[in-house]
Amino acid sequence: MPKPRRKGRNDAERDRLRAALANPVPPGGIGPRVVELPRQLLAVDPSDFRCSRLAMQLADEWVEYVAATAITTHAKTYHMAITRLCKYVDKELGPAAETASLTDPNLLDRLVKWELSLPESYAPSSTYPWVLAGAVRVLIIRRDDHPDRPVAPDLARLARGPALLGSGEKTERDEFTRQEKQALVRAAWQSVHATRKRLEEGWALAEQxxxxxxxxxxxxxxxxxxxxxxxxxxxxxxxxxxxxxxxxxxxxxxxxxxxxxxxxxxxxxxxxxxxxxMLYPHHLDLHAFRILLMDATGHASEEVTGFGEADVEFLPKGVRLTLLKNRAEHRRHRAFRDQSAPEEPAPDEDTDGHLTVNWPRREASEVVRQLLDLTARVRAKAPHVTHTLFVSATVRNNFTVVFDEWRPVSKSSFKSWLDATGVEIKGDPHIGRMRKSVKVEKAIVSEGRISAAADDHTEETFATHYAQGTTLRILSGRTIATAQQHWLDKALARVDGPTVISGTTGEVDQAVLEDSGLSALEAEDIIAGQLDMGVSHCKNPYQGPYSRPGELCAVAPLRCLECRNAWILPSNLPQLLLFKAHLERLRTVLTPQAFERLWGQSWVNLRAVLEDRTPEELDQARKHIEAGQAVLDLPLAANTEFDA
Structure with a gap:
């Protein structure tokens, strides 16, 4: 008959806290303040600190706040904040800490220094300093709101005022590369096959x-x-x-x-x-199932490891799972359809040269079936675990066996699986990067539609946490560049400017114009001056891009320098110089934005044409202007500009 286990120090402390929980201390009373969480008892005992009065005041607010809000995870944060502050006050004030209280205005300096000292214990990007400082402020504000619990006005103003610390710069993890993700999925399937083979061989040996x-x-x-x-x-x-x-x-x-x-x-x-x-799956075996379920469903680690047998419903071609997201406290039912499998599964070769069939790679139903099968014996020995299929058998250091749920709380656990399977990952070995990889694939398949990729959270959350990855940034850059090039090409196709005949001296003959692309009739009309529009000649004034087909162009000569029908000959140079003087006058009376909008393209094209002329040609054209041989005829409306 086994001997009864002797109670240790931890058992005695637990009994003491449970007794205090059964008979809670009233506000302002003597004794520990206890909060019960699902698997833990948290306590603040004012007698543990010299500043016992301050600890008592904060602990009273903490207990009531937890009871009123039913918070669980954040209850530990408030507990940590109270403990950190009280230890700091004890160290800073020494024996004088016995008089520390929220009614003492002299506590203000210590509280400010404590807040400012918090970042020293954490990484630069950590949010903990801001969270801990905010927790103490919440308790002070709550106490100040109570009519019978006085708080020094200076402390209340500090608690309600702006934060002294920033919330920290959160560094978003990048997704796995496509090669890394493929290696993870392949290694996961190989691990599942190896686990099944090991258990089958183990039970076969046991029967012998x-x-x-x-x-x-x-x-x-x-x-x-x-x-x-x-x-x-x-x-x-x-x-x-x-x-x-x-x-x-x-x-x-x-x-x-x-x-x-x-x-x-x-x-x-x-x-x-x-x-x-050799008989039951251990904790390393379950990493493979988590990877495969995250890949098949696109959901977070806590969701794919948080559904039990009752949350599984197999469909004719797929499976429906009930998933719970702890942080959002949101339960949802999702159906995952099977993909059409190929007639002959493609085998893959592992590192030892053995062929292993890895199909189906992304079918949630198959992963769930294998998980149910491989963990059946463990679940039979752990009937208390009904909320998850991720269970394992563990032999502890004291040679006791525990059949319980799987808790991959340490990042090193996933790193151990990576090392055991030989998968090399660059950067942080965090399982959260797997979900980002799936999100990136979904965004690519949906052609960048956030509404389709963000199907299990808000679009704002997707843009904040998932759209920052390298792959999506590259694809976004390519999309933007492609769109810009598309509109640039479209703009150039619409307005590609006039055709300039240069490199000739004297008059241009008809043959030169015909060689440049004009028909014989068009070249003859230009030589005869019948198509002169003022600053240029026009190939066809009745087919202008700014008027209806068949109508005479109504914007010449103001828009000739933006028209593809325009032909500029050396004889147009004097009028071009006069037009330049006109635009320079407009630049002095219009705002830069208005000038750019109205005349920007004409100004660029005009300067390009003039820069292509030799100084001798420009001097000759100015002499024509001075002699009164060149006149710029503009519409009456061109002399009035409205800056809209």
Whole structure:
């Protein structure tokens, strides 16, 4: 008969806190203030601090605030803030801390210095300093709102005033590259196949064994039989199995630690863990299922690991899951349809050269089926766990076995899986990057429509947390550049300016114009001066881009320098100089924005034409103007400009 377990210090403390919780201390009373969370008791005992009065005042507000708001996660933050502040006041004031209180205006300086000192303990991008300072301010404001609980006016003004600390610059994680994500999915499927194979071989060996008392305590099939039929425990491995140095080679292989070195002092514990891993999935095995479910569903880690057997409904071609997002406290039912599989699944070759069928890669139904199958035995031994399929068997250091839910709280756990599978990841090995990778793929498939990509949260959240990745930034840049080029090409196709005949001296003959692309009739009319529009000649005044087809152009000569029908000959140079003088006058009376909008394109084209002329040609044209041989005829409306 096992001996009753002796109560330790932790048990006594837990009993004390439960007694305090059953008989809560009234505000202002003596004793610990206790808050009960789902799996934890938090307490602030004013007697632990010299500034016991200050701790009591803050703790009273904390207890009432938690009860009134039903907060759970943030209750720990308030507890930490109170503890940090009281320890700081004790250190700064020494014996004088006994008089510290929220009614003392002298506490203002200490509170300000405490807030400003918080960033020293955290990384530059951490939000904790701002959160902790804000928590204390909330408690002070709450106390100040109570008519019977006085607070020094200076402290109340500080609590209600602007924050002294920034909220921190949150560094968004980048998504996995496409190659990294493919490697993760491939390694996950290979891990699932390896886990299934290991468990099948383990139970097959167990069926070949018998009780170790009848067989042998160094026989792997007999030890597996004992564990499978619950006839022995890991404690028996510790007590009964012979000295590790006498083990046969196959047993020493199982007793080897992660480093690959056989350490006799640790061999029994490693043996027990390896034997259980041959019968039940362990914590590293479940990383693969989390990756595959995140890839197949696009949901967060907490959602794909937070549904139980009752939350699964298989459909004829897919599966419907009930997912819970803890942070948003939002429960939703999502159906995931199966993809059409190829007639012959494509095999992949693993690192050992073995062929493994990895299809289907993105079917949530298949992943859920395999997860249900591989964890069935663990769930049968852990009936208290109904809210998740992610359960595992763990042999602790004291040789006790725990069948319980999987809690991948440490980033190093995922890193260990990456190392074990040989997947190399650049940057932060965080599982949250997997969700971002899926979001990026969805955004690409939906051609950048945020409403389609942000199907499980707001568009603002998507733009803030998921649209900052490298892939989407590159694609956005390409989209913007393509759009800009499209509109630029369209603008150039609409207004590509006049055709300039240069590089000739004297009069231009008809042959030159015909060689430049004009018909014989058009060239003849230009030579005869019948198509002279003032600052240029026009190929066809009745087909202008600014008037209806068949109507005479109504904007000549003001828009000739923006028209593709215009032909500028050397004889037009004097009128061009006069037109330049006209535009220069307009630049002095119009705002830069209005001039750019009305005359920007004409000004650019005019300068380009004039810069192409030689100084001798320009001098000759000015002499024509001075001699009165060149006149610029403009419409009457051209002499009046309205700056709209």
């Amino acid at each position: 064994g018998r009780h170790p008392d009848q067989g042998g305590w160094t026989s792997i099939p007999d030890l597996l039989w004992g564990f499978a039929h619950e006839q022995i425990t890991p404690e028996d491995i510790h007590r009964v199995v012979p000295a590790p140095r006498t083990w046969p080679p196959e047993l020493q292989t199982l007793g080897t630690g992660p480093s690959g070195v056989f350490v006799p002092q640790m061999a029994r514990r490693q043996l027990a863990r390896k034997l259980f891993a």
